[in-house]
Amino acid sequence: MTMLELIRKRRSIRTYTDESIDRQTLELLVETLLRAPSSRNNRPWEFIVVDDRDLLQKLSLSKAHGSTFLKGSPLGIVVCADSTKSDVWVEDCSIAAILVQMTAESLGLGSCWIQIRQRPHDADSSAEAYVQQLLGLPEHVRVESIISIGHPQERRPPLRADELQYDKVKHNRYDEPFS
Numbered sequence: 001m002t003m004l005e006l007i008r009k010r011r012s013i014r015t016y017t018d019e020s021i022d023r024q025t026l027e028l029l030v031e032t033l034l035r036a037p038s039s040r041n042n043r044p045w046e047f048i049v050v051d052d053r054d055l056l057q058k059l060s061l062s063k064a065h066g067s068t069f070l071k072g073s074p075l076g077i078v079v080c081a082d083s084t085k086s087d088v089w090v091e092d093c094s095i096a097a098i099l100v101q102m103t104a105e106s107l108g109l110g111s112c113w114i115q116i117r118q119r120p121h122d123a124d125s126s127a128e129a130y131v132q133q134l135l136g137l138p139e140h141v142r143v144e145s146i147i148s149i150g151h152p153q154e155r156r157p158p159l160r161a162d163e164l165q166y167d168k169v170k171h172n173r174y175d176e177p178f179s
């Protein structure tokens with residue numbers, strides 16, 4: 001499949017079968033993460049590959065909403081960065097995260113981004129502090145997101161061409177539509 005075909009097909013998948021992710025697949029996903037481009041080639045990211053079901057269950061409680069499905073996932077990749085190494089670690093992490101989602105798609109797996117940075121855990125604490133504490137991360141290792149990955153249990157139709165927001169695209173000037 002071409003990259004464009006994969007991009008057309010990809011949807012966020014939040015329910016997975018019980019099947020675990022084999023070691024060879026895991027290594028391909030890790031290779032993808034480490035090949036991600038980063039500003040000044042600083043490579044500030046660090047990744048925690050979590051396949052321990054008990055830990056995944058605990059990570060699923062990171063937020064009140066939007067992370068609960070992680071308890072049914074065989075894999076969560078916690079996307080972090082040493083924030084002292086780059087002022088654009090968020091961008092660097094985002095690129096690694098979407099690349100691993102696309103590699104997952106190319107391998108027939110489903111994935112979903114779970115936002116951690118800037119999200120609350122509860123009224124008193126952040127989702128980021130919860131994950132840092134749970135995984136033993138030092139304070140300067142910031143958490144951007146968790147990418148859940150598994151064998152898809154659900155099928156979601158691709159976005160139709162008429163759902164694409166072409167009005168968001170301008171041509172040369174902001175007041176000139178692209179189409």
Ligand SMILES: Cc1cc2nc3c(=O)[nH]c(=O)nc-3n(C[C@H](O)[C@H](O)[C@H](O)COP(=O)(O)O)c2cc1C
Nearest residue numbers: 010011012013014065066067112113114115116156
């Ligand atoms: C920055 C970002 C944060 C997201 N956070 C969450 C999240 O916390 N929980 C969740 O279930 N989905 C999350 N998503 C997935 C979006 O809800 C999803 O990409 C969007 O609804 C479009 O659907 P699609 O991915 O199927 O095309 C996030 C996606 C992005 C890019």
